[in-house]
Amino acid sequence: MMKAPRGIHDILPDDAPKWQALEALMREFAARYGYREIRTPVVEHTEVFQRTSGETSDIVEKEMYTFTDRGGRSLTLRPEGTAGVVRAYLEHGMGSLPQPVRLYYIAPMFRYDRPQKGRYRMHYQFGAEVLGSAAPAADVEVLSLPIRLIQTLGLTEVQVRLNSVGDPVCRPAYVEALRKYFLPYRDQLCEDCRRRLEVNPLRILECKEPGCHKIAAGAPRITEYLDDACRAHFDEVKRLFGLLRVPYVEDPFIVRGLDYYTRTAVEVHSGRLGGAQHQVLGGGRYDGLAEQLDGPHIPGVGFGLGIERLLLVLDAEGLQVPAAARADGLDVFVAAVGERAAHEAFRLLDRIRTAGLRAVGETTDRGLRAQMKQADRLGARFAVILGEQELAGQRAGVRDMRTGMQQDVPLEQVVNHLATASTNGA
């Protein structure tokens, strides 16, 4: 049997209302903060990600869905949202819009890594970016959006972790210091970290190998190496979070997987996901990204939030997405007995829908009993019954499926009757 590709899943009708409700809430929050939606393509030129994420990043090294199109171009299914958004900003001259520009997206991302619960080869992210502002207030504004959203959903066991990864001016000195620190321990590091020592010593900091972790604990801290500008920026970000009373912890060990990050780096973790896929959100500032795409210097900051993971965390904390239930449901089922009645029912069904009610009718010709059972199973609030008897008197039976009360209603009044009845006590 044909199956969906590995690590890629269907979202079925039973779950869709939950997704719709969550997405609606995200759009509502984005609008509240003045963010406008941008829809960028799922594929970009491979270079867009190669140049921004960094050649040594895991994404570029082993996780990209890359293919050659018929014209010989190398294209890649986007592994993350930011690079494409910045590309679009540059391509469409958004630098001439009032700055900063605030953008958000809800879109699928693709990463070719090994699937696990909460980690999929195709997953959805809610993300937002502020482009054109280097101010610490921009960092805190864009990051407070998902944090407030998470609070609104009622999640309690989440932690905001904050760090600064410096910038191209001060980071090289720190990387050197790290290299110098780790070199004597070289033989005690794990295989991966020995490699990291060469290509990207920052990564050793987040290694979970106990041996490496222990050595890393004594490593110099980035905060000791930040230059005045970066330090001032970081201090102000922390001050502003404090002003908003957003609880956070400083974590000198988060460095983020993508090379384009500068200064602010943030992650949000849940304590409820068994240590596995507990990271729900990642983000930070990326002041050099636009230049890497051959654009001018456009500072930016943003985040990406994994929707599947958020859903998982909600579940783990026993929470529901507000209003998710109401996105589903059926008002009316129209049952017909006999061919003449079926035609009249078909017309009636159309009128009911035109009036704005959610209705389905019988499309085969089963017995009334089977049709009533359908109405019940589909969760219809009312059943309308049309047969020879009703037709003769130009009437229809309207049955309230909750109470079992049935009324005889003139045919031309059925739609009105249903409309008022379904708004009362729905």
Next chain:
RNA sequence: GUGGCCGUAGCUCAGCUUGGUUAGAGCGCCUGGCUGUGGCCCAGGAGGUCGGGGGUUCAAGUCCCCUCGGUCACCCCA
């Protein structure tokens, strides 16, 4: 990319250890009891290449190998 566990109807699972008649159950689905009225009950029915391929054997859902998929722990990430 590395290692462990798992894979039998739409769903949840039994059967596998000690190979041997037509592979079962509950729920769901369809039909009937009730010739035009849902929920409860009763009866019947449909639905399975036992994830796929190869091997061992007189005989494989059951044993072995490979492969695909899921899951967990890593790597890393949302």
